[in-house]
Amino acid sequence: MENMMLEIKNIKRVGSDTLESLFIEDGKIRGWNLSESASETIDGKGATVAPALIELHAHLREPGQEQKEDLASGLAAAAAGGYGTVVSMPNTSPVVDDPGIVTSLIQKADRLGFARLKPAAALTRGQKGETLADLAALKDAGAAMFTDDGRTNENANVLRRGMEYASGLGLLVSVHAEDATLRQDGVMNEGVVSQELGLPGNPAAAEAARVARDVEIALLTGARLHIQHLSTARALEIVRQGKKAGAPVTCEVCPHHLTLTDEALRGFDAMYKVAPPLRTQQDAEALFEGLLDGTVDCLATDHAPHTQAEKEKDMLEAPFGIPSIEVAFPLMYTRFVKTGKISLEKLLDLFTAGCARVMNWEVPSLEEGAVADVVLLDLENSKAVDPKSFKSKARFSPWAGDELYGWPVLTLVNGRVAFQG
CATH class of the missing domain: 2.30.40.10 (Urease, subunit C, domain 1)
Structure with missing residues (x-):
């Protein structure tokens, strides 16, 4: 034939x-x-042609939360956003901590024919932060990384052992770096705007303190650590210092943390409620500088779909997150390439090769073969x-x-x- x-x-x-x-x-x-x-x-x-984009951080909600999103809608949305490969987060219901779930997700995604799925698996059983999941079996089933995203790893020793175990398997651990005891029940950035609105704030120090701890664990173990959705200037500076000290640490930034600030919450619209929260203009500018100087390794969306009814609840009750996988590239291109702040080549690198380098995957290209x-x-x-x-x-x-x-x-x-x- x-x-x-x-x-x-x-x-x-x-x-x-x-x-x-x-x-x-x-x-x-x-x-x-x-x-x-x-x-x-x-x-x-x-x-203009380019290698398809890579997404290292998306919530596709399957299994168990299909009213928000499922593999078919999420991977179709990813393909419409220009993505060829998507890493899905494991904070589903049940949690992706079982090899059978990983296998079934990959098989279903392959049948759908949209973007390619590379599921992340939970680092700990039930994402409870107590007992490590069977990382070797999860890797054999096709897990691309390990993360308790959606939860913060409060036990530093469990994270250390998980990073060492993952490192032996050749995979990285990705973390939602926030100190839960500092964050408390904050629903937005702690600062002038939260005080004026009377809403509980989440201080920048919650992120910075946890990033500092986790960078130290990366230095201690030599195991690869990826920090998700960095949102503050202070945490970025800690990553910068950690990299200079030789820590095998990488980080991602999301388009919403670069293009929106806590000022957007003045209307009490929970559409702008994300975790970590939208920060200040100074934070957004510092994160953008991190893109330019290489401290930030890649862009990720943290695509977090919810039902309309959920997001229409008040600021205290609504869930965190916004859907952005379909608009991420046009948004970044329009705001930053069209205005001359970054080159198209650099932006594409952050959406493609940067993601591949974080994962130790082959860097995508348009060359023969x-x-x-x-x-x-x-x-x-x-x-x-x-x-x-x-x-x-x-x-x-x-x-x-x-x-x-x-x-x-x-x-x-x-x-x-x-x-x-």
Whole structure:
């Protein structure tokens, strides 16, 4: 049987205005501008081509919370956002601490044909922070990393042993770094705005203190540690110092912590309630500097879908989190590349190669022989954010109505179409 060859024509490489053709065969990049004839052709209409994005931190809610999101809606949303690979968080119901759950999630995602799923598994049983899960069996089942995300690891010795165990398996531990005793029942950043609104605050020190502890554990063990959704200037500085001291520590920042601040909560709208909370403009600016100087390794969304009814509760009762996987790239491109604050090459690195380096995965490329995970981006035309059109079940957004550039128009995973706009 003859191999199927796909040609994507009339596309531009990053930094070039020349229209070219990319050829894909058997899920791999075959080459550029070949003289061979393809069995299928897609017209890219002048879009810019890049490796598909990688997401290291998304809540897909399956199993057990499918009213918020499920694999089908979440992975379709990811593909629409330009993502080829998604690491899902394990704080589901039941918790992903059993190898059978990992296997079934991967098998179901493969059948769906949207973005590729790489589930994270819980570091401890039930994410209770007490007893380590069977990390070796979880890795054998396909777990990509270990994390108790959604919970904070209060017992430093359990985290130490988990990091040592994971390191022996060649995987990293990812942490939600907040001191729960400092955070208490804070629902927003502790500061001027929380005081004026009379809402319980979550101090920057809760994040900084825990990051400092966890960086010390990384130095002690030599085991890889990844810090999720960094939100404060102080914690970023601690990571910077830890890296200089030789700690094998990496960190991610989310688009909402770069583009929104605690000022957004003045209307008491729980849509802006996230964990860790939106901080100050000074924090957002410091985090952006961290992107530029390399302290921040990658961008992640912390895509956290909830039902509309849940997010319409008051600030004390509503759950933390916003859905953002479909708008993350256009948002970052419009706010920071279009305004000249960061290059397109650097932004794409933070969404792709940076994530791969954190995980010790092969860095994605568009060279011959590479896996054909590809995204086409429309950098020329703007479109308003319309939550009603989201593939995600969570159809609300802090950026609703914003005119953004850089929307994905085609996402390929292993050479097959996962999304076509």
